[in-house]
Amino acid sequence: MKKVFSILSAIFIIMGFSLIYSISTGWGVHDLLTFGTTGPVSLLFFNIYNFLGLVFAFIGEKNKFRDILIACSSMLLVYTLIFTFIGIYGFREA
Numbered sequence: 001m002k003k004v005f006s007i008l009s010a011i012f013i014i015m016g017f018s019l020i021y022s023i024s025t026g027w028g029v030h031d032l033l034t035f036g037t038t039g040p041v042s043l044l045f046f047n048i049y050n051f052l053g054l055v056f057a058f059i060g061e062k063n064k065f066r067d068i069l070i071a072c073s074s075m076l077l078v079y080t081l082i083f084t085f086i087g088i089y090g091f092r093e094a
Contacts, residue, residue, distance in 0.1 A: 005056045005057075005059050005061070006056070006057070006060035006061050006065060009069045010069060012049050012056060013049075013057075013069065013072050013073050015049045016046075016049035016073075019045070020046075020083075046083070047080050050073055051077060053077075057070045058070065
């Protein structure tokens, strides 16, 4: 059962990275991964995939793969939280 959590963690990490990549390059997967939403709800999806990847990595099977999953999802979560902070407070209209 713990292997399933590791696989789910890898899937959510890939989804989170794909979302970041599609936003930065205009790839078009952004609409699919956020279910066509825009605005603050889109920022929620931006963070939730990486958070779920981190949660599933912690409860996954204990081995080197788990350590890699935790490191990758932690870095992506910090990256998306910084972008969310910039998006919320940096682009505010006066």
